[in-house]
Amino acid sequence: MPTKPNASLFAFALSFLSFVTARANAQPALLRGQDAFGDWQRDKPGTVRLIRPEDLPKPGATPSAGNVSRVVPRPAAVTPQVPPGFKIELFADGLSGPRIIRTAPNGDLFVAETRAGRIRILRAAVGASKPQVSEIYASDLNRPFGIAFFPGGDNPQWVYIATTDSVVRFPYRSGDLKASGSPETIVANLPHGGHSTRDIAFTLDNRRMLVSVGSYGNDGEGLGRPPGGLESWSRERALGAAWGYETDRAAVLGFDPDGKNRKVFATGIRNCVGLAIQPRSGAPWCSTNERDGLGDNLVPDYVTRVRENAFYGWPWFYIGGNEDPSHAGERPDLKDKVTVPDVLLQAHSASLGLTFYEGTGFPAEYRGDAFAAEHGSWNRSRRTGYKVVRIRLKDDVPTGEYEDFVTGFVVNDSDVWGRPVGVAVARDGALLVSEDGNGTIWRVSH
Template identity: 75%
Template sequence: MRKKICSVVVSTAFLVAAAGAQAEPVLQGKDAYGDWRTDKPGTVRLIRPQDLVKPGATPSAALSAPVVPRPAEAALQVPAGFKVELFADGLRGPRIVRVAPNGDVFVAETRTGDIRVLRAGEGGKAATNEVFAAGLKRPFGIAFFPSGDNPQWVYVANTDSVVRFPYQAGDLKARGKPETIVASLPADGGHSTRDIVFTPDDKRMLISVGSVSNVAEGMGNPPGGLDAWSRTQPLGAAWASETERAAVLAFTPDGKERKIYATGIRNCVGLAIQPQTGLPWCSTNERDGLGDDLVPDYVTSVKEGAFYGWPWFYIGGHEDPRHAGARPDLKDKVTIPDVLVQPHSASLGMTFYQGTQFPAAYHGDAFAAEHGSWNRSKRTGYKVIRIRMKDGKPTGEYEDFVTGFVVSDAEVWGRPVGVAVAKDGSLLVSEDANGTIWRVTHP
């Protein structure tokens, strides 16, 4: 294990190592890249499009992440002044976490097909643990509708559909069988997660759908030819098995008026609405196979009608060599993401901080969970990062916030997936390797 850093804060669960209080310099260019051994809370990174290496600068590596039971001496690290303690354990692969207006914590156990409800008791740890709904098909996204303190429905995004349950504040069990709102989402293999958010005016429902493939291998030509296709489809839309994939879809809350909202986003795993602007944001897994330091994952605002490059380009006009010359018409139409994250980090769930418990500097910032790499020779990710904002706009910088899930070069005990702000302003972090949720507080 890594040595603990700086002072130790006593927790009822694990002892927590806190990062140093002094501001760290911003690591840029090649210095912004690292691996789990150099991660520590407070480390700030800035990766820019001009910093990218050429494809194939290093071989494409395969380094799996064997999961071991959580070691007794395991300690999560957080910035100075924060502490982290166990909120819940014994869960079955908890993934996305969403907090109901009354404070109940809804958790998607994707592999088992369950939505679970946790309720905090004395000391902040989960004291109530109930299965809200079972028998779903790889559920992931959860949303409450309409907005406000008294939602009437809980929406769940399955891998192939969207369903909803009638809801009243405090329900621990679903009131009857689910009502199907969207009967068919693309679901034939590939990325299975579907997140869901509603726009602030409650008029639109957005659903993220990842690609089938890494980089649309063998997609071929669209029906009727590229020119005809491009005239009738959204900018950068894919076809064949990738139809309506690598995209964010839009519907009315009743599942009608189906449209493609944005394209070229390989795997938008986590969706969130930025409170200051009302814009949807997306935490994205980019493509593999181009070496250790390509292609950056990213966290970005998602503009309606925008094209983010996949599969032909990445991070602006950088052409993927596996599609060289295929779509020159799109090169100057690629929207560059707001915040680039170290390649292969596997950025998953995200949220914006609107609580009052953390220092004022955190208000309006975003957090994202990095599930961890497999396509990199030196392990990276396996942490929670803070996305820095200034006056509601991203600076491009991100900061290590929770680290310590890796045991060694060969083993990990935790893989972060979901992040959510609890009613009391603490930050909840799920990891699906050992089935735990952690609570970060600022006493």
């Protein structure tokens, strides 16, 4: 005679199964290697990706695509997506192409409205979901992008702004809403044309000013073999010997804070759009746009620590000793001198703004990690990017993994409503994200 099921045991089994299922669902999906290559339809907050140099396809494995997105108004009631436990809300709108955001020590938000040639200040009460003050701090600037306060600490005396062809500064007192007087030019002759963004950061000891300058072209069109070796190229900036447009470009430049003693800090970085100093280690980091034209999954964009005097490959090599077919045989002497970046991102994501999270508003495991804004692809058959990612660190060292954190800016295969650019941590620990498609800033809290 069959035994009667034990109701309590059955209930326990169901409860345990539900617990295991919930735990499994709570664990982020980890996509490795080629599984990490995807498109906007696979993006989801919490999805983690790990791409290694050995995962890369051969150049031309897929055709080079032209797939430019069309920016449309944000659909009614649509908001970006964030991980469970987080909340995202519209912080500001009606802005003119907001790009880099930087938080002043007093909590004011400095926003570069690059196309409009101005810097705006937004002031919000701690924890507020909207700014109470919006003022133009400075205008008539030549495509301003990077913003930095100097010296570091609670009482900076200057606001530095990197325009497309110069670095200028304004005297600053905490709480200023308007620039005092005309800008003082600190660096007058930054290379310009081509990639136009220039970011700026100061080392923790306040002794060096770093400025990122992207390449003029895509992959060094027309470059041959400069005289000397890598040391000569870095020291004498001989990259422009074959094609003058690339002199002092695809690099991070170093200066004294007064703009003197110009040197090349690191080279071979095609376009370091986002430049940031890691607060704990003091290491400079770059959020980098790599080259186009080699297929859907080449060349990965990346976020990396930038070591002084290091060479990151552009234009002759990429992601280590992988030779660019456009420069086959030109610089075999450089193959073993290429520094491999720390975190490889889906190719053509267009990684822009970068910030480190040291706030207390997010769970403890987020402290020390970085966030990067992905502006979105045009050179990929299936759209990618258009999101904000979390760069995972362990003991302040990048693991190589990155996680989708804010998604939902793509409408369909043709249309997008948002293109993330800037990321900053507000004084209350919220993460602020700018997008220049519809001119908005979003606030992420926990």
